[in-house]
Each structure stands twice: as structure tokens, then as C-alpha cells.
Amino acid sequence: MGRVYEATCGRSFAAWYGLSMRLIDEWGLREIRREVLTQASGRTLDLGSGTGANLCLYAPEVDELVLTEPEVHMQRSLRRRLAAERRTDVELFQAPAEELPFTDSSFDCVVCTMVLCTIPLPATALTEAARVLKPDGKLLFLEHVRSEDPGFARLQDRWEKPWRFLTAGCHCNRDSLATIESSPFTVERLRRSQMPMAPLILKPLVYGSATLAAAWGSS
Ligand SMILES: C[S@@+](CC[C@H](N)C(=O)[O-])C[C@H]1O[C@@H](n2cnc3c(N)ncnc32)[C@H](O)[C@@H]1O
Numbered sequence: 261m262g263r264v265y266e267a268t269c270g271r272s273f274a275a276w277y278g279l280s281m282r283l284i285d286e287w288g289l290r291e292i293r294r295e296v297l298t299q300a301s302g303r304t305l306d307l308g309s310g311t312g313a314n315l316c317l318y319a320p321e322v323d324e325l326v327l328t329e330p331e332v333h334m335q336r337s338l339r340r341r342l343a344a345e346r347r348t349d350v351e352l353f354q355a356p357a358e359e360l361p362f363t364d365s366s367f368d369c370v371v372c373t374m375v376l377c378t379i380p381l382p383a384t385a386l387t388e389a390a391r392v393l394k395p396d397g398k399l400l401f402l403e404h405v406r407s408e409d410p411g412f413a414r415l416q417d418r419w420e421k422p423w424r425f426l427t428a429g430c431h432c433n434r435d436s437l438a439t440i441e442s443s444p445f446t447v448e449r450l451r452r453s454q455m456p457m458a459p460l461i462l463k464p465l466v467y468g469s470a471t472l473a474a475a476w477g478s479s
Pocket residue numbers: 281307308309310311312313314328329330331334355356357358372373374375378379380381430
């Protein structure tokens with residue numbers, strides 16, 4: 261993305277995302293987020309935290325929360341929220357999920373919500389997530405995905421390019437569940453739902469948890 265695009269669209273996308281996500285959360289997404297995030301515990305890493313929609317949903321079982329957000333406008337908005345909510349217990353890193361600045365096996369839980377759609381190299385990000393997770397750690401995910409209905413998936417394909425341009429890189433047609441399934445993780449719990457009050461192309465949701473496949477790290 262060019263510098264002019266980043267300066268203008270990046271800033272307005274962060275503002276628009278914060279507002280629209282607040283509304284979608286109020287219309288029901290927050291309950292799905294909560295269902296996913298109550299399973300987080302121990303030292304937890306939230307990838308591509310955006311404007312911080314997950315922040316208030318972590319349970320006390322999370323004893324250390326680390327956020328990452330590489331995009332400068334999103335990060336600014338997130339810092340404002342952390343300051344407003346006086347969240348001095350949270351660490352924030354400006355790092356892409358494909359290159360995490362953390363040591364191997366240092367987290368109990370990695371969280372990705374609505375982020376595999378945007379990360380340029382989602383498979384690399386999942387390999388990084390596996391690297392920083394402890395062997396008995398878990399991945400929690402909540403993602404909008406490619407529809408299982410071929411006709412609907414074609415509609416997502418048609419809208420992919422303009423949508424990606426408008427939303428600073430979100431691919432509405434990505435099969436993120438397949439990406440998780442072909443990563444070092446084994447999906448243990450999977451639910452499907454619909455994103456409430458969202459544009460049609462973002463409706464299909466998957467959420468659940470995954471653990472490191474037994475063979476991971478043994479080679
Ligand atoms: C649709 S927002 C989701 C934000 C938040 N996780 C949520 O659930 O509302 C996607 C986020 O991914 C971030 N992102 C973009 N590229 C990324 C990368 N390489 N690694 C991690 N996050 C990235 C964007 O800046 C944005 O904040």
C-alpha cells in the first residue's frame with residue numbers, strides 16, 4: 261500500500277472500524293467474542309488487536325495480556341483506549357503477526373479474532389503463533405470466512421478487491437479455517453455462526469479453539 265493511501269485511508273479506516281465494530285459488537289458479536297475469550301488463561305497474546313474490542317472480555321484467568329498491532333493508526337486508537345480505560349496491566353507491541361518479537365514457548369494462549377482475513381501471510385502468522393505457544397498452549401480464533409455455499413463464495417470473490425481497498429487489506433473471501441487446519445494446529449472445537457448486522461460478504465463466521473498438533477516441533 262502506498263504512503264498516501266496509508267496516511268488517509270489508514271486513519272479513516274481505524275476510525276470507521278472502531279465505530280462499526282462497536283455497533284456490530286453491541287448487536288451480538290460481543291457475546292460470541294466472550295464465548296471464545298473466556299477460554300483464555302495464563303500469559304495470553306492477542307494478534308492484530310485493532311481498536312481493542314477484546315480488551316474488556318478477558319477473564320481473570322488471564323494473568324498477563326500482550327497485544328500486538330502493526331498498523332500505526334490502529335495502534336494510536338488502541339493506545340487512546342488503553343489510556344482511557346487506565347489499562348496499565350497490558351503490554352502493546354507494534355509487530356506483525358508474521359514476525360513476533362517473543363521467545364519460543366512463552367505464551368499459554370494466542371488469540372486471533374477477525375485478523376486472519378487481513379494479515380498478508382496468514383500461514384506464516386500461524387507458524388509464528390505455534391512457535392511462541394507452549395506445547396500445551398491453545399489458539400483461540402474467531403474469523404469471518406469464505407462461505408461454504410459456492411454461489412455465495414463467488415459473490416465474495418467479486419467483492420474481494422473493492423472491499424480490500426476500502427478496508428485496508430481485509431480479504432472477505434479467505435478460507436481461514438482451511439489455513440488453520442493446514443497449519444501446525446489441530447482444531448479441537450469449532451462452531452459456525454453469522455456475523456450480526458454485517459455486510460453479506462462478511463456474514464459467515466467460524467470460531468473455536470485449536471491445539472498444537474502432536475508432531476509439531478518434534479522434527
Ligand atoms: C479487522 S481488524 C481486527 C481487529 C481486532 N482483532 C478485532 O477483533 O476487532 C484486523 C487487524 O489486523 C491488523 N493487521 C494487519 N496486518 C497485520 C499483520 N501482519 N499482523 C498482525 N495484525 C495485522 C490490522 O491493522 C487490524 O488492526
